[in-house]
Amino acid sequence: MTVRRAEPADIARMVELSELKRSDYEARSPVFWRKATNSAAVQAAFFATLLNQQDWILLVHEHAAAIDGFIIGRVGPAPPVYDPGGKACLIDDFSVAYSTLWASTGIALHRALETQARLAGAVVSITVSGAHDGPKRSALRAAGAHLASEWYVHAITADEN
Numbered sequence: 001m002t003v004r005r006a007e008p009a010d011i012a013r014m015v016e017l018s019e020l021k022r023s024d025y026e027a028r029s030p031v032f033w034r035k036a037t038n039s040a041a042v043q044a045a046f047f048a049t050l051l052n053q054q055d056w057i058l059l060v061h062e063h064a065a066a067i068d069g070f071i072i073g074r075v076g077p078a079p080p081v082y083d084p085g086g087k088a089c090l091i092d093d094f095s096v097a098y099s100t101l102w103a104s105t106g107i108a109l110h111r112a113l114e115t116q117a118r119l120a121g122a123v124v125s126i127t128v129s130g131a132h133d134g135p136k137r138s139a140l141r142a143a144g145a146h147l148a149s150e151w152y153v154h155a156i157t158a159d160e161n
Contacts, residue, residue: 006058069096086123102139
């Protein structure tokens with residue numbers, strides 16, 4: 001099992017894993033996570049632009065010569081109203097091929113990203129997860145992370161005034 005920097009040839013598999021996650025998330029919150037019809041193409045182009053940007057870290061996990069997970073984080077300043085003592089690393093795109101891989105592949109990716117983020121000056125990581133994503137949330141808690149925030153989503157309809 002290997003964690004390494006993502007390369008252009010990895011983008012198709014990263015998008016494939018994202019699309020699987022996106023479909024699952026859409027079923028849980030169909031308004032907030034409604035997939036755009038061109039989500040795969042948009043994400044592939046987005047990932048390609050990130051590969052050469054210094055503030056982004058893109059990693060993949062390989063097992064048996066196949067990518068079974070990836071993680072993407074952006075290192076930057078913390079929000080100006082907080083002072084964690086350094087930069088923050090926001091981790092949003094973070095997927096594994098099967099939910100059973102969160103405790104192994106997921107945590108290996110998360111630790112590797114935090115190591116690189118620390119070298120870039122980050123003192124805190126902030127990882128996005130759906131409220132329904134139990135295996136991911138459990139793995140993050142087992143790795144020492146704690147819940148700091150929640151988002152509540154409510155569709156605004158025309159008849160609600």
